[in-house]
Amino acid sequence: MNDQTFMKLMRLLPKSALSTVVGMATRAPLPAPVHQAAMRAFARSYNVDMAEAEHPIEHYPTFAQFFTRGLKTGLRPIDADAKxxxxxxxxxxxxxxxxxxxxxxxxxxxxxxxxxxxxxxxxxxxxxxxxxxxxxxxxxxxxxxxxxxxxxxxxxxxxxxxxxxxxxxxxxxxxxxxxxxxxxxxxxxxxxxxxxxxxxxxxxxxxxxxxxxxxxxxxxxxxxxxxxxxxxxxxxxxxxxxxxxxxxxxxxxxxxxxxxxxxxxxxxxxxxxxxxxxxx
Structure with missing residues (x-):
């Protein structure tokens, strides 16, 4: 799909409503085997480095919590120079x-x-x-x-x-x-x-x-x-x-x-x- 076709589709797409529905879905609690399988598939698809995550994937009860996951303590040191x-x-x-x-x-x-x-x-x-x-x-x-x-x-x-x-x-x-x-x-x-x-x-x-x-x-x-x-x-x-x-x-x-x-x-x-x- 070229950029112009993509943009035409985006103009027609109800983007706010879609975002609302997707957001509700990511916050919905699902049976553990279902959402864990989905999160693992997402992590594989986007090459998410779960070794950096604060908790293993089984810890997150919803997609929203997985998306907003923290990092392991000390993994991102903050440059200490005050300026x-x-x-x-x-x-x-x-x-x-x-x-x-x-x-x-x-x-x-x-x-x-x-x-x-x-x-x-x-x-x-x-x-x-x-x-x-x-x-x-x-x-x-x-x-x-x-x-x-x-x-x-x-x-x-x-x-x-x-x-x-x-x-x-x-x-x-x-x-x-x-x-x-x-x-x-x-x-x-x-x-x-x-x-x-x-x-x-x-x-x-x-x-x-x-x-x-x-x-x-x-x-x-x-x-x-x-x-x-x-x-x-x-x-x-x-x-x-x-x-x-x-x-x-x-x-x-x-x-x-x-x-x-x-x-x-x-x-x-x-x-x-x-x-x-x-x-x-």
Whole structure:
């Protein structure tokens, strides 16, 4: 199937309803032999490294718990340098750069604005001209999202939206893909100033959960922006949330506050906790 045929099918597909149904199915308790066989088949199909999982596959009573599994303690050491920016996830770099006049690159020939991404021009203003990167999480990856720097969680924004796939065909063809899909944005104050960690939903990524508050997306609730009076302290590598299945994370920083490491190249494979940048 070529990209254009795929995109035509995606336009016709009821993506939100499908994501809801898939999400409900992943959370449904099934007889142990059934769901364990299905999880093993999934792990084989996507080459999931279960040796890294916190528990053996038999431990997880639902697909959702399997998808959001933790890792064995100490498996992803967090770079200890206070000024190093670390990868918030296991994933692959889609794009990386510095936002020229608040614009970011989605793919060759396709740009979007930070204002569109955050859904709030005022909140986006501090990030114009700053470092940004897009990291894709595949179905085989660890699906929890962590803080790239130590700091304070100052608020969040839940932005309801669509559920387009975030695979290469969509990234190359769907204008402002990350700005039309559902998003949960976590705002932090760090040694590098303001930081936004944008978690982007996708087809069959039925929900995104925050780790620091009772926030779960795609549950029928309206969009919401919340600012904390005092905020929540978070250490570098501290958990911010999790995807039910894989998707995309976009990091945003203020201009001049973060310099990307040479390792951060398009298609580079990242692991949680590895250094990807530095605070000058």
């Amino acid at each position: 190093s920016v670390v990868s918030p996830v296991d994933g692959r770099v889609s794009q990386v750069g510095y936002s020229d006049l608040g614009r970011c690159l989605q793919a060759k020939g396709i740009e979007y604005t930070v204002d569109e991404l955050l859904g709030d021009a005022e909140a986006a203003k501090p990030f114009h001209g700053g470092a940004w990167t897009t990291i894709y999480l595949s179905p085989r990856d660890y699906h929890r999202i962590h803080s790239p720097l130590a700091g304070t969680i100052t608020g969040y924004a839940y932005i309801p939206g669509e559920f387009w796939p975030v695979n290469p065909a969509s990234v190359l063809n769907k204008q402002s893909l990350f700005c039309v899909n559902e998003r949960l944005v976590t705002y932090l104050e760090t040694v590098a100033g303001k930081c936004a960690v944008v978690k982007v939903g996708a087809t069959c990524v039925s929900r995104i959960k925050a780790a620091y508050d009772d926030v779960t997306t795609h549950t029928g609730q309206p969009g919401k922006v919340h600012r904390y009076q005092e905020g929540y302290k978070v250490e570098k590598g501290g958990e911010l949330g999790r995807f039910e299945m894989g998707s995309t994370v976009i990091l945003l920083f203020e201009p001049g506050r973060v310099k990307w490491d040479p390792v951060l190249q398009e298609d580079a494979v990242l692991r949680l906790g590895q250094r990807i940048g530095v605070v000058p």
